[in-house]
Amino acid sequence: xxxxxxxxxxxxxxxxxxxxxxxxxxxxxxxxxxxxxxxxxxxxxxxxxxxxxxxxxxxxxxxxxxxxxxxxxxxxxxxxxxxxxxxxxxxxxxxxxxxxxxxxxxxxxxxxxxxxxxxxxxxxxxxxxxxxxxxxxxxxxxxxxxxxxxxxxxxxxxxxxxxxxxxxxxxxxxxxxxxxxxxxxxxxxxxxxxxxxxxxxxxxxxxxxxxxxxxxxxxxxxxxxxxxxxxxxxxxxxxxxxxxxxxxxxxxxxxxxxxxxxxxxxxxxxxxxxxxxxxxxxxxxxxxxxxxxxxxxxxxxxxxxxxxxxxxxxxxxxxxxxxxxxxxxxxxxxxxxxxxxxxxxxxxxxxxxxxxxxxxxxxxxxxxxxxxxxxxxxxxxxxxxxxxxxxxxxxxxxxxxxxxxxxxxxxxxxxxxxxxxxxxxxxxxxxxxxxxxxxxxxxxxxxxxxxxxxxxxxxxxxxxxxxxxxxxxxxxxxxxxxxxxxxxxxxxxxxxxxxxxxxxxxxxxxxxxxxxxxxxxxxxxxxxxxxxxxxxxxxxxxxxxxxxxxxxxxxxxxxxxxxxxxxxxxxxxxxxxxxxxxxxxxxxxxxxxxxxxxxxxxxxxxxxxxxxxxxxxxxxxxxxxxxxxxxxxxxxxxxxxxxxxxxxxxxxxxxxxxxxxxxxxxxxxxxxxxxxxxxxxxxxxxxxxxxxxxxxxxxxxxxxxxxxxxxxxxxxxxxxxxxxxxxxxxxxxxxxxxxxxxxxxxxxxxxxxxxxxxxxxxxxxxxxxxxxxxxxxxxxxxxxxxxxxxxx
Numbered sequence: 001x002x003x004x005x006x007x008x009x010x011x012x013x014x015x016x017x018x019x020x021x022x023x024x025x026x027x028x029x030x031x032x033x034x035x036x037x038x039x040x041x042x043x044x045x046x047x048x049x050x051x052x053x054x055x056x057x058x059x060x061x062x063x064x065x066x067x068x069x070x071x072x073x074x075x076x077x078x079x080x081x082x083x084x085x086x087x088x089x090x091x092x093x094x095x096x097x098x099x100x101x102x103x104x105x106x107x108x109x110x111x112x113x114x115x116x117x118x119x120x121x122x123x124x125x126x127x128x129x130x131x132x133x134x135x136x137x138x139x140x141x142x143x144x145x146x147x148x149x150x151x152x153x154x155x156x157x158x159x160x161x162x163x164x165x166x167x168x169x170x171x172x173x174x175x176x177x178x179x180x181x182x183x184x185x186x187x188x189x190x191x192x193x194x195x196x197x198x199x200x201x202x203x204x205x206x207x208x209x210x211x212x213x214x215x216x217x218x219x220x221x222x223x224x225x226x227x228x229x230x231x232x233x234x235x236x237x238x239x240x241x242x243x244x245x246x247x248x249x250x251x252x253x254x255x256x257x258x259x260x261x262x263x264x265x266x267x268x269x270x271x272x273x274x275x276x277x278x279x280x281x282x283x284x285x286x287x288x289x290x291x292x293x294x295x296x297x298x299x300x301x302x303x304x305x306x307x308x309x310x311x312x313x314x315x316x317x318x319x320x321x322x323x324x325x326x327x328x329x330x331x332x333x334x335x336x337x338x339x340x341x342x343x344x345x346x347x348x349x350x351x352x353x354x355x356x357x358x359x360x361x362x363x364x365x366x367x368x369x370x371x372x373x374x375x376x377x378x379x380x381x382x383x384x385x386x387x388x389x390x391x392x393x394x395x396x397x398x399x400x401x402x403x404x405x406x407x408x409x410x411x412x413x414x415x416x417x418x419x420x421x422x423x424x425x426x427x428x429x430x431x432x433x434x435x436x437x438x439x440x441x442x443x444x445x446x447x448x449x450x451x452x453x454x455x456x457x458x459x460x461x462x463x464x465x466x467x468x469x470x471x472x473x474x475x476x477x478x479x480x481x482x483x484x485x486x487x488x489x490x491x492x493x494x495x496x497x498x499x500x501x502x503x504x505x506x507x508x509x510x511x512x513x514x515x516x517x518x519x520x521x522x523x524x525x526x527x528x529x530x531x532x533x534x535x536x537x538x539x540x541x542x543x544x545x546x547x548x549x550x551x552x553x554x555x556x557x558x559x560x561x562x563x564x565x566x567x568x569x570x571x572x573x574x575x576x577x578x579x580x581x582x583x584x585x586x587x588x589x590x591x592x593x594x595x596x597x598x599x600x601x602x603x604x605x606x607x608x609x610x611x612x613x614x615x616x617x618x619x620x621x622x623x624x625x626x627x628x629x630x631x632x633x634x635x636x637x638x639x640x641x642x643x644x645x646x647x648x649x650x651x652x653x654x655x656x657x658x659x660x661x662x663x664x665x666x667x668x669x670x671x672x673x674x675x676x677x678x679x680x681x682x683x684x685x686x687x688x689x690x691x692x693x694x695x696x697x698x699x700x701x702x703x704x705x706x707x708x709x710x711x712x713x714x715x716x717x718x719x720x721x722x723x724x725x726x727x728x729x730x731x732x733x734x735x736x737x738x739x740x741x742x743x744x745x746x747x748x749x750x751x752x753x754x755x756x757x758x759x760x761x762x763x764x765x766x767x768x769x770x771x772x773x774x775x776x777x778x779x780x781x782x783x784x785x786x787x788x789x790x791x792x
Contacts, residue, residue, distance in 0.1 A: 003259065006266035007248045010229060012239025014759070015046055015219075018269060019239060029273055029280070030086075031137070031216075031237065035060055035093030035109055036333065036460060037340030038082045046759065049339060054082050055291040055461065056333055056340035060095055061439050062302035062457035064111035065479035065531075067576045068600045069124035071301055076128020076136075078294055080279075081286045083134045089276040090135040090181060093338075096122040096169045099440070099483050100145040100512055101494035105408040108334035108439025108458050112482040113513030114528065115168035116595045121482075122170075126177035133278025135180025138173055140218055142166055142200060144185040146504070147408045151220075152703045152750050154188040157506040162189075163623035163630075164510050167204065174209050180275055181214045184233060186221045193228075195221045201232030214268040220756035223702070224764060226251035229261050234268040240760020247765065288343050296346075296462035296469075301574075303470055304479035305532040306453040311391060311431050313473025313534060314356070321362050321385040322349060323425060324395030324418075324435075325369040331397055331437040332463045336405025346464035348395065348435075348471075355472050362389070372399045372415025379424045386429040391451075393471065394422055397437035406748075412443045412489045422446045435467060441485040444525060455479070473534065473571075478600075480531035480576045480644070484514050487525050491517070510591065514645045518592035529578050529595075529644035535569030535605065537643075542650040544639055547614075559654060562612040563641050567603035574602040577611050580645065581619050582638040584653070588622060593640060615639065620656055634658040700774045702752040702767055711774040721749065721757070 001009075001024050013019045013028055020028040033039040038054040041047075057063070057075055066072070083091050095106075099113040111118040126136040143155040143166045157166065173179065182205060185194040194200060195217050205211045216235040222228050225236050226248050236244075251257035305312070314320060327349045333340060352361060364382045367374040386392040396418040402409060413419070426432050426449040433452040436442065437459075444453070454477060459466055469475035489495045493508040493516050511519055514528035541564040548557045561579050579597035583590050596619035599611050617632060624631035634657050642648035700709055706717055751770050754762040 001266065003252065003262065004245070004249065006262050007245050007252075008242060009269040010234065010248065010262070010265045011225065011236040011242075011244060013241060014044065015238040016041065016044065017239075018235065018273070019242075024270075026270060026273055027280070029089035029276060031090040031092060032083065032086070032088045033093075033337045034079065034083065034088075034091040035095055035338050036063070036079075037338070037342070038079065038086055038088060038091065039338065039340055040086045040088060047337075051339075051341045052086060053341050053343045054086075055079075055288070055295055056342035056345075057295045058299050058302050058460040058463070059108045059334055059338070059439060059458040060111050061108045061482070062459055062479070063125070063298060064117065064121050064302075064482035065304055065455075065457060066298065066301040066600070067117070067121075067480050067482070067598055068301055068478075069120060071298060072121055072124035073128035073131075074294060075298055076125045077131055078128075078286070078291050080129040080132030080134040081284055082291070083129070084132055084279050084281075084284050085286055087280060087283075088134065089279040090137055090272070091129055092137045092139065092183065094122045094125045094136070094173075095139055096173055097140055097142075097144050098166055098169050098512060100506075101492055102412055102441045102483070102486070103409045103489075103492075103495065104145060104440070105147040105403055106334070106336070106405050107483075108403055109336075109338055109405070112169075113484065114482070114595050115165055116172075117482055117598065118169040119172035120598075122173040123177040126173060126179045130177070130180065132284075133276060133281070135213075135272060135276045135279070136177075137181040137183045137216060138170060138179040139183035140185035140194075141170055141182050141205070142185060142194060143189045143506075144187055144194075147406050149705065149748050150406070151186045151748055151753065152188075152502075152705060154191060154503045155506060156190055156503055158509055159625050160623045161506055161509045161512075165512050171209060174205065174211050178211075179213060180272055181216050181235075182211065183216050183218055184221060186218050193221070193223050195228045195233050196223055196231045198231040206232065214272045220753040223752055226257045229265055230257050234265040238756055238759075240755060243760040243763055244755070292344060292462055295460045296466045299456070299459035299463050299466035300470060300475045301478040302457060302459065303466060303477045304455040304457075304481055304530070305470075305477035305534075306455050306485075306526055306530070307447075307450070308452040308532055311433060311451040312454070312471065314391060314471055317360075318390040319360055319362075319388070320352075320356065321364070321382075321389035321392040321425075321429070322352065322395070323364045323382045323386065323392060323421065324366045326395035326397060326435075326437050327352075327363065327393075328365075329369050330464050331400065331458065332460055333458050334403050334405070334439050335400050338405070340461075342461035345461050346466075348464040348467045351465040351468035352471070355468055355474065366394070366421045367415070367417040370399060370401075372402075372417045374417035374421055379421065382421060383424050383428050386425045386432075389429060391431045391433060392425050392429040393433045393435060394425055395435045395437065396422060397456075398439070398442065403439045409440070412441060412486070414438075414442050419445060422450065426450060433471070435471075437463070441483060441525075443487075443489065447525065455481075476534050476571070476573050477531070478574045480529050481526055482528070484517055484524050484528045484645075485526040486517070487523060491522055491524070510589075515591035515594065518645070524646075527644045527646040529576065529642070530647070531576070531644075533569075533573045533575065535567055535571040535573035537573075537575045537603075538566045538568050539641070539643075539649040540564045540566070541610070542641060542652060544652050544654060546654070558614050558616045559639065560612050561597065561615055561639055561641060562610055563650065564608060564610050565601055565603065566608040567605055570605050572602065572604045574600055575643065576600050577613065578642055578644065579613050579615055580640040580642065580648070581615065582640065583620070583622075583633070584636040584638055586622075586633060586635075588624075588633075590622060593638075593645070594619070595645075596639075617656075617659070632656055632659050700771050701750075702764075702771050703750045704771070705748045705750055707747040709774050713770065713773045717751070717754075717770065 597613040621630040
């Protein structure tokens with residue numbers, strides 16, 4: 001291909017398709033949203049909430065709670081098959097970002113607070129999808145842990161936290177599952193946008209991890225295509241039919257951008273098209289009923305029984321009051337770009353009637369579904385039916401508007417109406433079961449007053465029947481928490497953010513999730529890994545064996561951790577064996593313990609099985625900033641096995657020798673951040689950080705949120721954005737999550753995203769000209785900008 005043809009491949013043809021190259025015999029391919037379903041739009045350009053029907057599987061928070069890699073592969077295969085049926089070559093997922101704070105509005109789309117669990121679950125999802133010939137897109141790389149100002153925020157993170165937490169959440173998924181693409185995030189990391197961060201995209205991802213796929217931008221995340229290509233980005237999405245190619249060619253001509261970078265990116269696009277050729281083969285079709293059954297199995301496996309005094313499963317003769325609109329109109333997925341149009345939708349009320357019989361059930365709505373609000377009449381109706389029931393099952397949780405892409409949560413509270421409803425019911429009924437539908441932890445002021453709590457997360461289109469089967473005992477609650485549920489919002493070290501509109505300081509360093517709660521010795525509502533069963537298990541015979549690989553040197557040795565699990569109850573059930581490692585004495589700050597392995601085992605009543613989990617040397621290592629690599633200190637390490645991070649059943653101590661001597665870090669070993677140096681955790685608090693102030697007049701950039709620009713020229717742009725938002729938002733209801741998303745986007749969108757909003761009518765140069773005007777540097781390009789906006 002000519003240089004011009006190669007350049008054309010580095011930007012999409014439109015919102016969802018790559019650019020074709022007829023001369024090279026290279027077709028255009030389709031990329032589509034889809035962490036838990038195939039969200040292929042009915043329209044081919046721009047963003048639209050209208051999509052073709054597909055199976056809505058449980059969201060990532062529920063899938064991670066399964067702790068079941070084999071099941072995740074099954075779900076991945078189903079997703080890939082449906083993508084192929086729709087002619088989709090790349091499915092945009094999974095999301096492997098760490099749940100740094102429970103307040104992140106997109107946590108329902110992410111797996112865990114722990115990088116080991118997150119990366120293993122992500123790898124399984126990727127393997128399943130790519131087994132069908134469809135490519136996965138591991139996202140959002142990297143350190144994308146909040147929605148507030150996600151387009152422009154600068155995440156300031158020390159090197160150990162980067163390596164041990166935020167990059168580790170992606171690393172195994174990249175090296176083990178080899179995703180076809182990795183998606184670069186909107187935000188900056190230590191001063192540099194992810195899309196133009198050469199250290200991140202080339203140094204770490206390609207040279208250190210061996211990634212051989214394509215790096216694609218999040219939609220609208222490209223700052224300047226030539227600088228992003230130089231850093232290691234391959235494909236800008238969306239594209240605008242060739243607009244912007246001239247500026248890239250000019251950068252090549254001036255030597256600002258090398259021809260080698262263009263060739264690399266064009267080769268990556270070509271390889272992606274070739275690699276995903278099976279996705280464009282004959283339509284394989286799929287069995288909708290079978291996929292629905294798989295979605296139900298996944299929902300059951302990810303449902304966590306938090307508390308149970310014996311009220312569950314429901315007794316066969318119990319009179320049951322079912323309270324809460326979620327029982328009839330389920331909350332089953334989060335809002336935003338992952339919203340799926342399901343083939344069908346189960347509800348718990350209908351399925352309970354089939355299983356229990358209408359004569360034993362009575363219903364009250366309890367609250368208004370959209371807002372979560374209640375009133376005196378609704379509360380009295382709920383109390384009235386609860387008084388006459390043997391058991392009251394209250395369906396509560398978070399309304400759609402509480403959890404959506406683009407908007408973080410204000411608190412961990414349920415709506416006041418839901419808390420009031422539960423309090424009203426517990427006042428008149430001693431046996432209350434609370435069934436929660438939410439994508440992330442919530443507070444439970446009524447915790448001690450209820451008999452059982454079932455955390456269902458967002459269970460997809462079959463969540464209703466899954467809940468019904470679990471309540472009646474026809475299925476087990478197979479889930480374990482992949483995140484900690486705190487007692488109070490303020491207990492989390494990240495409960496207020498950001499520190500300012502421009503930067504976000506990760507001052508807690510490696511102490512995220514249970515790592516923090518353990519170090520601070522804080523009580524929690526429910527710990528990482530927690531989950532009850534309808535049966536009981538005995539753990540015994542812990543044995544740890546040191547294993548050497550005869551084909552490698554001693555640095556490749558590992559430990560096999562074996563324990564016997566016996567089902568001592570009268571029902572079948574599953575247990576999750578979790579292995580944690582603790583450095584007994586360290587010269588650097590380290591967590592109390594870290595997850596190093598896990599396995600899920602299903603046993604029938606009376607069955608016993610020996611479970612063996614491999615723990616490699618990486619589990620004992622920390623990121624040593626003095627050498628720029630993973631290192632182990634000589635000494636004793638405690639290997640613990642348990643049913644949660646705070647339910648440890650047995651332990652043993654092993655000794656390891658340091659592997660730091662003689663290491664040559666090479667040119668990419670250490671990249672100091674502009675803020676944090678090679679410092680210990682305690683020293684981070686003494687650093688001088690940039691002022692966190694809104695950009696002042698005369699200092700605006702293409703990354704400044706439009707709402708922060710104080711200049712008359714911004715009026716035109718704001719008016720245009722409001723029209724675009726109004727055209728895309730389905731309603732103007734304050735409680736509608738998409739309306740909230742679009743309104744927040746209006747406030748936070750920077751000028752660099754104007755090309756995406758106008759399908760390229762506003763060029764990057766025109767957006768830069770707008771910023772120049774606002775900075776008082778002339779009127780260059782104003783005519784082109786105004787013309788483009790008027791045409792839109």
